[in-house]
Amino acid sequence: MKKHLVLLGPPGAGKDTQGRMLSKELGIPLISSGDLVRKEINERTDFGLRFKELTESGSLVPDEFMNDFFAHVLSSYDLRKGYILNGFPRTVNQAEFLDEYLKEKDAEVELVLFLDVDFDTLVKRLSGRRVCKSCGAVYNIYFSPPKVDSICDVCGGELVQREDDKVEAVKKRIEVYLESTKPLLDFYKKRGILKSCDASKSPESVNRYLLEATNDCD
Numbered sequence: 001m002k003k004h005l006v007l008l009g010p011p012g013a014g015k016d017t018q019g020r021m022l023s024k025e026l027g028i029p030l031i032s033s034g035d036l037v038r039k040e041i042n043e044r045t046d047f048g049l050r051f052k053e054l055t056e057s058g059s060l061v062p063d064e065f066m067n068d069f070f071a072h073v074l075s076s077y078d079l080r081k082g083y084i085l086n087g088f089p090r091t092v093n094q095a096e097f098l099d100e101y102l103k104e105k106d107a108e109v110e111l112v113l114f115l116d117v118d119f120d121t122l123v124k125r126l127s128g129r130r131v132c133k134s135c136g137a138v139y140n141i142y143f144s145p146p147k148v149d150s151i152c153d154v155c156g157g158e159l160v161q162r163e164d165d166k167v168e169a170v171k172k173r174i175e176v177y178l179e180s181t182k183p184l185l186d187f188y189k190k191r192g193i194l195k196s197c198d199a200s201k202s203p204e205s206v207n208r209y210l211l212e213a214t215n216d217c218d
């Protein structure tokens with residue numbers, strides 16, 4: 001059974017959902033960069049303040065800083081027992097750093113799972129999101145619409161679309177991800193540890209596929 005895993009996939013591919021399911025089933029921790037970064041920002045740590053500065057100025061987070069951050073985060077895990085990395089690495093530089101780091105810990109990446117979803121479906125998943133202004137319930141006008149247009153089933157509040165979820169913003173986000181991740185996919189493909197999964201299917205069938213992939217002995 002493979003237990004040293006990296007999860008890759010564009011926004012809207014279901015990385016968080018799949019990561020949570022796998023983590024529970026395999027009994028290994030899900031280490032999500034998004035959650036970790038938010039935690040640092042909330043707790044106003046040195047890392048958090050720097051992250052905040054970088055996001056507010058709209059700059060990219062430099063690889064070196066990201067690598068330092070992950071060395072700090074990963075040091076609190078017993079990595080040999082297993083892990084699912086979600087949201088890291090994002091670049092080849094980060095992947096190379098990770099290789100070195102994990103080699104030292106005798107916990108090298110065994111399997112990289114890429115959640116592949118076609119562009120139009122991703123756009124619908126993200127731009128279809130509507131959130132209730134009053135209670136925060138989340139809908140999707142394509143996949144899980146409210147009973148009455150623009151009205152919350154739960155509380156009758158008004159449903160709104162966040163700025164981040166507007167079609168143009170969503171398209172841009174997906175394009176940037178796919179473009180910047182291509183070299184990373186090639187990097188893992190060359191190593192023979194990349195496995196792509198059709199993640200446009202239901203969460204349950206994607207989960208079954210991923211579980212089988214971790215069982216694969218070759």
Ligand SMILES: [Zn+2]
Nearest residue numbers: 132135152155
């Ligand atoms: Zn509501």
